[in-house]
Amino acid sequence: MHARTASTSRLPITSDADLAWVRQHVRQAAAEAGFNLVQQTKLVTATSELARNTLVHGGGGHMEATPLREGVARGLRLSFVDSGPGIRDPEQAMTDGYSTGGGLGMGLSGAKRLVQEFTLESSPGHGTTVTITDWVSGVPSPRTGAP
Template identity: 60%
Template sequence: MTAVDLGVPDVQAIRSDEDVVRVRQLVRTTAVAAKLSLVDQTKLVTAASELARNTLIYGGGGTAEVTSVEDGRRRGVRIVFADDGPGIADLDQAFTDGFTTGGGLGLGLSGARRLVDDFDIWTTVGEGTRITVTKWSR
């Protein structure tokens, strides 16, 4: 079953620290509306927080597009993080636990991938990065 969008996406710009907080709040609201369990809401909001921070710090800012989706059996929430930053040169390295170029813990990408059901990344050096994640209700 392919995923079908339910309604138009909510778009939140990521330009500052406070925007990362706004992304978390938007994702939480959408996850509650999609009837995700409390643990799944928590995992998705945490993943969104990591990825929004990456968009800000490494991508130099961008957007988060939050959409309620369904695949016929279950509902879910899809988030697309997009930036026009430098891109990621070595994806394998970027997904290694503990690897960081930004002074963080190096858990952002790898940790976020573990917390969601679907994870897709497109990145090109010099053009930017797009990360799409989806969390489904059980």
């Protein structure tokens, strides 16, 4: 799927105050894209977990937020980037119940379940990038014919 993108926002994740700002930015961007309240809450919950991981485990980094448009569909792509120690065993890190503490206790696998698309790129010593994409659901199809 080749989505047209609008301008990307880049927000630092270097403190607890940044975590609050990142969550607020994502909620506002999701609302502007047309996500309903339940979708917004899921996206902000995933954001909270991934931003905290970026801060706590990655030593800080940034989030890139890009509004998407594919035809009439609208979405949001969020990338959480750090240059920390990386994830030694990404497969284990994606296991339900796996946690090294500090987050909401849902881990990467919980964040993945909250969104439609999830990618994890990490290698020891080279940092981690987690990218999530979610699309507004319930967009009506174009009407054809008479009512």
